[in-house]
Amino acid sequence: MRYLRSPVTVFLVVGVLTFVAIVLGTQNLAARAATDEAIAEATRTTPLLGQFVQRLRIPRSLINLKPGAIDRFDKVARQRVRGVEGFDTLSVRRGDGSVIYSTNARLIGLGEPLDDDRRATLASARTSFQLRESEHLVETYTRIRAADGTPLLLEVSYPLTDVESRSQEIFSSFRLVTIGPLALLVIIVTLMLSLLTRQLTRAGHERERLLQVAIDASDAERRRIARDLHDGVVQDLAGTAFSISALEREPGTPHEARSTLATAGSSLRDGLKALRSLLAEIHPPDLHPEGLAAALADLTAPAATADIAASVSVEGAEFASVPQTAALWRVAQEAVRNAIRHSQASTLAVTVRGDARRVALEVVDDGVGFDVDAPREEGHFGLRGLRSLVRDSGGRMEVRSSPGEGTTVHMEVDVR
Known part of the structure; x- marks a missing residue:
């Protein structure tokens, strides 16, 4: 085949x-x-x-x-x-x-x-x-x-008995002049088109390979940044928050200072929460089927700051492999990021449903939507840039939207 x-x-x-x-x-x-x-x-x-x-x-x-x-x-x-x-x-x-x-x-x-x-x-x-x-x-x-x-x-x-023989005479003379060169032309054009197709196929594979290399490099850099932030700034801020909380509870702390320390501790804890959400977006700590629900919950946490009511529902994610889970999370990451930044939505729902045959992801918002056929700005790949990676993981992705009708990003992967 x-x-x-x-x-x-x-x-x-x-x-x-x-x-x-x-x-x-x-x-x-x-x-x-x-x-x-x-x-x-x-x-x-x-x-x-x-x-x-x-x-x-x-x-x-x-x-x-x-x-x-x-x-x-x-x-x-x-x-x-x-x-x-x-x-x-x-x-x-x-x-x-x-x-x-x-x-x-x-x-x-x-x-x-x-x-x-x-x-x-x-x-x-x-x-x-x-x-x-x-x-x-x-x-x-x-x-x-x-x-x-x-x-x-x-x-x-x-x-009219001679018509058939006359027809063969005409056809034979035409064949000698035209059919031979035409057959040669068909062969030459076929070879040229097949050669061009092979070159285009190789170029496409090379672009996909370079895109994968870029994503792998970006993933490694994200992992390094997340590790450095977690082991450095996050730990320092967490220690400072504990110290302030401990100082606030000290019997000798003046009453006037307690209120200021409480405010400072609350601000530090809010900053830590936002920083942890940012770390989860940069690189989730446990990107495997069992941790997908938590990773998606961390991913949608910033929606609250944009006054978007976000919900996450995950069932049957354990049927997906680790690479398929990574592909699901990447698509969800891009869809959630676009919804928070551009959709002006009031609700955002991230749903994962899986069984022994396939696992499906759906990200739905009720925002302003957009024209899916409109040309994208040069250099901006977004969800379109992920299609080849979704295809390589055995999946299919579809973006459904229109102005004023919200956006739905649907992805399926066949379980192997």
Whole structure:
């Protein structure tokens, strides 16, 4: 299946199908051209035959179907038209449709009323035709005159049996000139397109690899910053907060100073809480399935400062692997960050649901929304930049939003 999906195979199949379609179309056009040529040749030949027959000066006795007149005229007519090849039957009709002469003797004396086209031809000097495909004939007719000026209808039928061979001749000449170069062109274009596709695929993979390297480097830097802050500033502030609280409780501390110390301790504890939320956003300490709920809770903690009521619900996260958990958290991080900074929402809900088949993340806000098809500013990847990483983790991501309708970020990963 992977071989069938390769770009070279796809381009080759498309090229072959295109080539076959062109060959079949060419053959059909050649058949039509051969038929048109046969009809054109017949309509050119019939007036010449009409001139030959008219020069024989058809007598009144032949028009009246006298037996002796038919025999005499037949001998002379056959000598005159002997050199003309290609026609099947030549007949002469009176105005009432009766056949007064034919190279097929069984038709002489027979006939039926002329149709509208034949009557129009008898009244003019034009040459008309009818294509009788069921009988493989093209039937032409033109007007001639008897010796006394009586208008007669000359009918000449030509076989279409040579049309197929003529079609093959036309197709063969076209094939020699066009089909060979066309096949070569299809092969060259297929190879060029497959080469370009491979280059684009390699470039795409290289971009994804560089993006992954950048994310890994950023992740390592975030981890280092979080560790340094936690082991340094956070510990110092925590120690200072404990010291202030202890000093506030000292019996010898003046009453006026207790209020100031209480305020300072409360500010330090609030600052520690905000700093821990910032550390969780920079890099969560326990990014594994069991710790996902706590990491998401820390992630949404800053929403309160933006007057956004945030909620987190996690069920079935244990079915996800550690890399899949990391992908879920990264998408949630970007979605929550965008909601807090840009959505102007009043509520924000982060939900994770999982089972033995898949784990799904959904981040929903009731904010101002945006046009998902609008171009992003250059250099800003956001959720779009995470799509390839989500795909690499076996997942799918969708962003649904419109102006005034809030935003929903949905991600699924198949459990392996």
